[in-house]
Amino acid sequence: MDIGADVYYTIDKPSVAEFKDRGSRFIAFAYPILTQADFKECLQKVKKEHPKADHHCFAYRLGVDGLQFRSGDDGEPAGSAGRPILGQLDSKELTNTAVIVVRYFGGTLLGVPGLINAYKTATALALQVVPIVSKPVEVPYELHFDYTQLNDVMQVVRQQQCRVIEQDLQLFCRMVVGIPKVRLTEALYKLGELYTVEVKKV
Incomplete structure (x- = not known):
């Protein structure tokens, strides 16, 4: 392998x-x-x-x-x-x-x-x-963001074909996503453009 x-x-x-x-x-x-x-x-x-x-x-x-x-x-x-x-x-x-x-x-x-x-x-x-x-090899990342940004985050998640592994959607949201390795650079760049979204590798 x-x-x-x-x-x-x-x-x-x-x-x-x-x-x-x-x-x-x-x-x-x-x-x-x-x-x-x-x-x-x-x-x-x-x-x-x-x-x-x-x-x-x-x-x-x-x-x-x-x-x-x-x-x-x-x-x-x-x-x-x-x-x-x-x-x-x-x-x-x-x-x-x-x-x-x-x-x-x-x-x-x-x-x-x-x-x-x-x-x-x-x-x-x-x-x-x-x-x-x-299946794509995925790299897990944890996202923290305000509920008002949920739509923006989900748009990136869908566009980059990420898989939602866990989510806790409160006033302040936490989400763990599997980002396909081939899309990692682009996905992190797009998430980085959403200024108040905190992104960290699991």
Whole structure:
């Protein structure tokens, strides 16, 4: 993943795919996520839907720098499940994405190479059926301003395609916005033109 990039790649909706090998079923669920808490929620949901599955293996990567990641084999031989799942996320340069693969054991041992192939294939299939989207890398800034300037601020926010992350609109307003990296210079210049708006990097 290019840390200096202006965009990152992710999926914008969940998907599911299934792969079978010698009686074992591998069902892969791919989810767009933003936080570790999102991932935990997805894992709980899958475990609830598939309580009788023998394994719930997973991998996820988070953040535009891609430095937050985890993978888990859930009782499969070390490195035979979580790592191949993560490998598929990385081969497509995806972040803010989680894949959970549930396995129903079919009675025949697949061996480590067979498991690696099964988890990799199930993940690849789930990522094939969902569109991969590029999203702008954003830099968060906090804005403080008088309520009378709300329209002016919102005009800049919309024009510069900023994302409102938090807002508290009282007599004196506070807003946290994600400014697309490619528009940062122009957006800060425009906000700077609104004299009484206080702008600081989060």
